[in-house]
Amino acid sequence: MAARRKAKQIRRTTGKGGNYRPTKKGAGMTRKGIKAYRKKNPGSKLKGAVTGKVKKGSKAAKRRKSYCARSLGQLKRSSAKTRNNPNSRIRQARRRWKC
Numbered sequence: 001m002a003a004r005r006k007a008k009q010i011r012r013t014t015g016k017g018g019n020y021r022p023t024k025k026g027a028g029m030t031r032k033g034i035k036a037y038r039k040k041n042p043g044s045k046l047k048g049a050v051t052g053k054v055k056k057g058s059k060a061a062k063r064r065k066s067y068c069a070r071s072l073g074q075l076k077r078s079s080a081k082t083r084n085n086p087n088s089r090i091r092q093a094r095r096r097w098k099c
Helices: 031-040 059-077 080-084 089-096
Strands: none
């Protein structure tokens, strides 16, 4: 008897399982999504985007700098269509993080 595989949950931005922010609103996970992820993965240290004003050299500023460096790599490796589109998810997320 073959074991049935669990269907992978689709990343939705609205409705049930709407744990991701719509592209127009900056992409990334919502607070609700982060809370759900932490509940499903105990011990995880997932945090939301650093969107506000931060002191230079603070933990939040370092997280932002790190994210910006990583996401720039993602942006460079993406297709030309995504890279040049100002409304792509990666660009919107970088804008939300103030990269």
